[in-house]
Structure formats: C-alpha cells, structure tokens
Amino acid sequence: MKYIPVTPPERERMLRSIGVRAVDDLFRDIPDDVRLRGPLDLPPALPDPDLLAHVRGLAGRNADCDRLTCFLGAGAYDHFVPSTVPHLALKPEFLTAYTPYQAELMQGELQALWEYQSLMCELTAMDVANASMYDGASATGEAAHMAADLTRRTRVLVSTAVHPEYRQVLRTYTSHLRIAVEDLPAQNGVTPPEAAERALGDDVAALIIQSPNFFGCLEDGQALAKIAHTRGALLVVAIADPISLGLVRPPGEYDADIVTGEGQALGNALNFGGPYLGMIATRESFVRRLPGRLAGRTVDTEGRPGYVLTLQTREQHIRRAKATSNICTNEALNALIAAVYLSTLGRRGIQDVAELNARKAHYARERIAALPGYRLAFAAPAFNEFVVRCPLPPEEINRRLLGDQILGGLPLGRFYPDLRDGWLVCVTETRTRAEIDRLVGCLEALQ
Amino acid sequence: MYPKDLRYSKEHEWAKVEGRRVRVGITPFAADRLSDVVYVELPKVGADVAFMQPFGVVESVKAVSDLYSPVSGKVSEVNEALRDRPEIINTDPYGAWMIVVEPRDVGELKQLMDADAYLALIGEQRS
Numbered sequence: 177m178k179y180i181p182v183t184p185p186e187r188e189r190m191l192r193s194i195g196v197r198a199v200d201d202l203f204r205d206i207p208d209d210v211r212l213r214g215p216l217d218l219p220p221a222l223p224d225p226d227l228l229a230h231v232r233g234l235a236g237r238n239a240d241c242d243r244l245t246c247f248l249g250a251g252a253y254d255h256f257v258p259s260t261v262p263h264l265a266l267k268p269e270f271l272t273a274y275t276p277y278q279a280e281l282m283q284g285e286l287q288a289l290w291e292y293q294s295l296m297c298e299l300t301a302m303d304v305a306n307a308s309m310y311d312g313a314s315a316t317g318e319a320a321h322m323a324a325d326l327t328r329r330t331r332v333l334v335s336t337a338v339h340p341e342y343r344q345v346l347r348t349y350t351s352h353l354r355i356a357v358e359d360l361p362a363q364n365g366v367t368p369p370e371a372a373e374r375a376l377g378d379d380v381a382a383l384i385i386q387s388p389n390f391f392g393c394l395e396d397g398q399a400l401a402k403i404a405h406t407r408g409a410l411l412v413v414a415i416a417d418p419i420s421l422g423l424v425r426p427p428g429e430y431d432a433d434i435v436t437g438e439g440q441a442l443g444n445a446l447n448f449g450g451p452y453l454g455m456i457a458t459r460e461s462f463v464r465r466l467p468g469r470l471a472g473r474t475v476d477t478e479g480r481p482g483y484v485l486t487l488q489t490r491e492q493h494i495r496r497a498k499a500t501s502n503i504c505t506n507e508a509l510n511a512l513i514a515a516v517y518l519s520t521l522g523r524r525g526i527q528d529v530a531e532l533n534a535r536k537a538h539y540a541r542e543r544i545a546a547l548p549g550y551r552l553a554f555a556a557p558a559f560n561e562f563v564v565r566c567p568l569p570p571e572e573i574n575r576r577l578l579g580d581q582i583l584g585g586l587p588l589g590r591f592y593p594d595l596r597d598g599w600l601v602c603v604t605e606t607r608t609r610a611e612i613d614r615l616v617g618c619l620e621a622l623q
Numbered sequence: 624m625y626p627k628d629l630r631y632s633k634e635h636e637w638a639k640v641e642g643r644r645v646r647v648g649i650t651p652f653a654a655d656r657l658s659d660v661v662y663v664e665l666p667k668v669g670a671d672v673a674f675m676q677p678f679g680v681v682e683s684v685k686a687v688s689d690l691y692s693p694v695s696g697k698v699s700e701v702n703e704a705l706r707d708r709p710e711i712i713n714t715d716p717y718g719a720w721m722i723v724v725e726p727r728d729v730g731e732l733k734q735l736m737d738a739d740a741y742l743a744l745i746g747e748q749r750s
Contacts, residue, residue, distance in 0.1 A: 464662065464682070489687040498689070 241446060244583040245611050247540075249561050249602025250390070251312070251339050251416050252449065253441040255529070256606050260520045261443045265513045273508065276471075279484045286483035289471040289508060292515040299421050299518070299526075300435040301428025302457035307469040308511040309454025309503060312438025313342040316384065316414045317349025318456060318467045318501055319434040323382035323410045324355045325465050325500065331355070332382045333375055333409075337362035337389035339416055340591040346384070355381070365393040365554025365563065369403055376407040382434075386414040388424070391600065392537075392561030393554055398430040410434060417441045418455065420559045422530025434458045443517025444510050453510035464490055467501030532605035533560035536612065540603045543616045548623065553598055561602045563588065563595070570599035573622060580618050624651060626717070630693060630732045631741035632675065637717070638693035638732060645694050645732070648720040649681065649712065652745045657683035660712040663705045665721055670698045672724060674731045679721065681712070693735055696726040 182190070187199070196202060203211065222230060246254040264270070269284060276282035276289070289307040296305035309315040320332045332350070334343055336359050347357050360367060360375055360383070367385050376383065383404040387395035397413060404411040413427040415437035427435045439453030440446070458466055464487065472486030492499040521529060537560040545552045549567030566573060570587035577584040588598035603612065625631070630638045635653035639646040654660065662682040672678040672692035679690040700723035705712065712719040726732075736744065 464664070489682050489685075494685075495687050498687070 238448075239578075239583065241583070244578075244581050245607070245614070246583045247585050247601050247603060247607070247615060248583050249417070249604070250586040250600055251341065251438060252446055252452075253417050253419070253560075253602065253604055254446060254606055255419060255441050255443075255604050257443050257445060258517065258520045261513055261516050264516045265443075265509065270512055271509065275469075275505070275508075276485060279482070283483055285508070286471050286485070288512045288515055289469070290473055290483050291519070292511040293471060295515055295518045296455055296457050299418060299426065300415075300437075300455075300457045301426035302432075302435050303428075303460035304463050304466065304470075305455065305457035306466055306506075307471050308439070308506040308508065309436075309456055309468055310507060311440075311450065311452040311454045312414060312416060312436060313339070313345035313454075314349065314503075315436035315438075315454035315456045316342045316412065317346045318454075318503065319412045319414075319436045320346055320350055320355060320357070320382055320384065321353055321501065322434060322458070322462070322465050322467065323412060324350075324353065326462060327381040327408065327410065329379050329381035329409070331358060331377070331380045332384060333358050333360050333372070333380050334384040335360045335362055335367040335372075335386070335389070335395075336592075337365065337367055337391055337393070337395070338384060338386040338414060339390045342386070342414060362389070362391070364556065365389070365391040366556050367395055367400060369396060369399045372400055373403045373407075376403065376409055378408060380407060380409045382410045382412045384412040384414065386416060387427070388415075388417070388420050388559040388561065390416070391554055391556075391563050392558040392602075393556035394424060394559065397425070397427060397432065401431040405431070412436065415455070417560065419526065419530050419533060422526035422528075423534055424530075424559065428457075433462070439510065439514045442514035443520075444513050451507055451510055453507050453514055463487065465500050466490065468503050469506050529605050530559075533603070534558075536560075536605065536607055536609075537562065537603035539609070540601065540607075540612045540615070543612065544601065544619065547616065547619055550619070553595065560604055561600060563598050563600050565595075565597045566599050567597075568622065570597065573599065573619070576622055577615075577618055580614075582615055582618060625738040625742055627738050630735035630737065631744075632691060632693045632735050633744065634675070634689075634691040635745075636691055636693050638735060639720075640729065640732065641723075643725065644699060645696070645724045645726050645729070646720045647690075647693060647722050647724060649690065649716060650741070650745075651716045652748075653688075654713050654716045657681065657686055657688065658713075659684045660709045663709045663712070663721065665701050665705065666698050668698055668701055672696060672698060672722070674734075681709075690721060692722075692724065694724055694726045694731050695728060696724040698722050699725045 241254045273285040276285045293305045385395050401411040410433035412434045413432045418437050419441050435457045437455035439455045470487050476482045490500045492504050541562045544564050550564050553563035553565050574584035585599045585601035589596035635650045637648050637650050660683045664680040666678050674695045675691050677689035678692045
C-alpha cells in the first residue's frame with residue numbers, strides 16, 4: 177500500500193475536473209491577512225544518520241527512570257515490565273489492529289480484549305468489566321455519570337483523598353450533566369465514615385473513594401459501602417495502582433458497586449504520562465449502563481467458540497443522543513499489555529509483586545520516619561506510598577536529590593495547602609534495599 | 624392483528640382500558656421492526672408516568688427504543704415476567720403487556736389513534 181495518496185498527474189486531473197487551475201485557488205476564500213506567506217521556518221532536511229543523532233540528543237535531555245532512581249508515584253508507577261510484554265504486545269497484528277467491528281476478521285484482537293476483561297473481573301472481584309477507557313481519571317468521571325443514571329440522583333460525593341487530578345476530571349465530566357460534585361474532606365489521611373454518613377443525603381448518587389488512596393492509605397471500604405448503601409447511594413472505588421489488589425481486599429468483596437482505576441501499573445511504561453489505561457468494572461445488573469466497548473464470547477452456528485463486540489446498543493453509534501456515554505474508542509493496546517502482564521505473572525506472581533511493594537515501602541517508611549525532623553503524616557495502613565512531613569520544603573529536597581540522580585516524591589502543597597511540608601513517597605518492587613538506603617543517606621546529608 | 628377496542632400511539636404503544644386502569648404494551652408492528660427483543664427496562668410500581676413521555680426502554684439485537692406512556696398517571700403493576708423472558712414481546716405482543724397505569728385523565732386516550740387510523744399510519748411507514 178502506498179502512503180502517497182496522489183501523484184502529480186492525478187492531482188492535475190482532479191483540479192481540471194472541478195475547474196480550478198491550482199491547489200492555491202481552493203484557498204481563495206481565506207482572507208489574505210491570515211494566510212501563511214512563504215514556506216514554514218524550518219531548518220533544512222537532514223540526512224537520516226544526522227537526524228537520528230539529533231533526535232537521540234533531544235531524547236537524552238529527558239529524565240527517565242532508567243537513569244534516575246524513582247521514588248515518585250502519585251498515579252503513575254515505575255513497575256517492572258517483563259520481556260513477554262513487549263514481545264507479544266508489539267506484534268504487528270496487535271500493534272496496528274483497529275477497532276474489531278468486523279468480528280470475522282478480528283478474532284485474535286477480540287479474544288485478547290475478552291481475556292483482559294476477564295482478568296479485570298478477577299482482579300477487582302466484580303462481575304463485568306469493559307474493554308477499557310481512556311485513563312483512571314476519565315473512568316471515574318464515567319462512573320459518576322453511570323451512578324447518577326442508575327439512581328436517578330444528582331449529587332456525587334468525592335473524598336479529598338481521591339487523586340486531585342481525578343477530581344478535576346470528574347468535575348469536567350459532570351459539569352454539563354446536571355450532576356453536582358461535592359468534596360468530602362479526608363481526616364488523618366482517610367475518608368471518615370461518620371462524616372460520609374452525615375453528608376449522604378437522599379439525593380446523592382455515589383460516594384467516590386480511592387483505595388489505596390492518594391496519600392497511600394487504605395480506606396475502610398466495607399464501612400463506607402454499608403453507609404452509602406443505607407442511603408441508597410452507590411460506592412465507587414477508584415484504584416490508582418491495581419497491583420495493590422494482589423495484597424489488599426478487592427472492592428467486589430466489600431460490596432463496591434463500580435470499580436474504576438488506572439491500569440498503567442499493569443505492564444505499561446510510564447510513557448511520559450500517557451497513553452494510559454482506564455479500568456471500569458461493575459455488577460452484572462448494571463451492565464446496560466456500563467460505558468464503552470464490551471467484548472463477548474459466544475458460539476457460531478456450528479457450535480465453535482468465537483468472540484464479538486456485544487451489547488453495542490448502549491453505545492453512541494446506535495443509541496445516539498441517549499447513549500450511556502459519549503466514549504467511542506478504547507485503549508486496546510494498553511489493555512492487551514495489561515492482559516499479557518497479568519497472564520505472565522499469574523495469580524501467585526501478582527501477589528508476590530504486591531507483597532514486595534508493601535515490604536519495601538514499609539522499610540523505606542520506617543527508615544525515613546526515623547530521621548530527625550521527619551515524621552509520618554498519617555498512621556493508617558499503607559500499600560506502596562506514604563506521606564512524610566519534612567523539615568525542609570519538599571521541593572527543595574527534590575531539587576537536591578536530583579543532583580544525586582534520585583527522583584524524589586511528590587510535594588503535596590500544590591494540591592493540599594495544609595500539607596506544604598508533605599512529601600508523597602512511592603516505593604515499588606523495582607527499588608532495591610541499597611537504593612532505599614542511598615535515599616535515606618542523601619536525606620540525612622541534607623540536614 | 625389490531626383489535627378495535629385498543630388505542631394506539633404514534634410511537635407504537637397500545638393502550639387497553641380495563642375499568643379504571645390502562646394496560647400498556649407495544650404493537651406487533653413495533654415488535655416486528657425491533658426484531659428479537661433481548662431486554663426491557665421498566666419503571667417501579669408507584670412511579671409516575673406522563674402522557675407520551677418515556678417510561679422505559681426496549682432493547683433488541685439491533686436497536687434500543689424508548690417506551691412512551693399513552694396516558695399520565697401512576698404505575699400500579701409491572702410485568703415482571705418480561706425481565707426473564709423479554710422474547711415474548713415478539714411472540715405475543717398483546718400478552719406481553721409492560722405496565723398498568725392508574726390514569727389521572729383518561730381523556731388523554733382520545734388523542735391516540737383507533738385501529739383504523741393506526742393501520743393507515745403503519746401502512747405509510749411500511750411503504
């Protein structure tokens with residue numbers, strides 16, 4: 177297939193047949209003063225080897241987690257990616273696959289998405305998951321919309337321990353849907369059940385929490401689910417690092433109604449912030465309100481198993497203005513990567529990786545908290561992230577650590593003015609004990 | 624096919640007056656056009672419905688349509704059998720009623736069509 181769509185003679189023929197002399201004539205209606213005069217101000221074309229050297233030079237100016245020792249998480253996680261992931265996911269058949277509308281041509285892609293959905297259900301202990309959303313933040317926005325539809329209520333309550341950027345996206349998503357978003361202030365790093373109970377009126381569609389939450393603390397999901405349900409509201413649980421589900425109780429087991437999340441941690445590279453992988457899963461009875469694509473397994477006329485896109489009547493191309501959501505694409509390659517990642521690790525493997533995260537993070541947490549001037553901000557149980565209050569501004573600490581090739585945690589003052597000395601540190605399985613000790617040594621030397 | 628004692632809406636619902644109540648379903652024409660019905664979403668008993676406003680959703684293998692109430696009032700019965708066997712809408716559209724409404728104003732039914740007018744309407748839509 178040629179990628180140059182028209183040859184000069186073909187262009188001539190087309191111009192003649194519509195009766196213009198030159199391509200420029202087609203732009204005559206654009207006012208002169210807004211038209212570009214002369215060529216773009218670009219440097220001359222480079223020979224291939226020079227171009228590669230130039231681009232390599234530019235890329236080299238980026239900081240990345242191969243060169244830096246990363247203690248930054250806050251929604252994007254530096255986990256190990258097994259070599260099976262690029263080997264399988266980058267196969268051209270998968271890499272270039274388009275939306276599998278034509279089931280008879282796309283069995284491999286459809287099966288991969290179906291496997292992904294099944295793995296998401298197992299991971300979250302929910303009945304049904306879709307074939308992916310854009311990212312954790314937009315999936316959470318979709319969950320709010322879904323909850324408002326299901327309950328026919330107009331308010332959602334979101335804990336301030338939910339990722340601040342998820343909350344911003346949630347507000348953007350709902351701003352024209354007649355859904356009011358209200359913050360429920362976290363206390364001591366977690367969502368207080370008593371305050372949730374007081375804030376839940378009979379017009380609240382959903383209580384939205386994150387667990388482990390933005391501060392790394394585990395929420396009392398069971399208590400919050402019970403309170404939400406007593407008031408006829410749904411519990412939406414967002415998960416920023418799904419690897420945590422190898423260790424902590426999955427939301428389905430404490431009766432969550434909708435689980436959303438960011439699937440980047442599952443075998444996807446940090447990718448400079450995207451593309452990422454939106455997860456959403458729910459109860460079987462809510463499947464017709466679930467946004468996005470859904471792959472299904474069925475049998476053909478001869479009884480052989482096959483895969484299709486199913487329940488498409490919920491979607492925009494059929495339901496038009498009354499669709500459950502206006503999402504009309506997915507993150508299929510990222511979902512495939514997550515499926516390969518989870519299949520590589522297996523049930524035991526994901527538990528091991530989760531346990532390594534928790535052990536290493538707890539080791540780092542104890543060592544840092546023992547340093548003079550440093551203390552833990554919150555006492556609640558944590559997974560692989562924690563907040564420490566620091567004797568120096570966290571921005572200053574990060575600046576100095578960078579000199580030692582360490583990427584420090586997130587200074588929280590930007591999002592939480594009362595946590596100006598708060599530093600959100602993340603320790604994944606990729607950090608070694610020696611690296612953690614080096615971080616502690618550097619912090620000690622800063623004093 | 625289109626009984627004389629029923630009233631018909633332009634959205635293809637039928638309405639049957641039973642004393643002080645009105646039973647509601649969709650017509651054979653609608654069921655045929657939808658093809659195989661796979662799911663019906665109905666209101667709860669006690670819900671309010673309004674004249675020619677959506678009260679539910681019917682989903683087939685190829686389309687999803689709103690269901691419109693031929694009369695305003697309160698829902699007094701819902702056909703729970705449709706939850707598990709929505710396909711009876713195709714096989715028996717008059718038996719597969721959806722809701723029973725206690726109307727606020729039976730006069731609204733006058734605005735609907737009788738069987739002859741409805742036959743004329745679907746005759747046009749068929750051609």
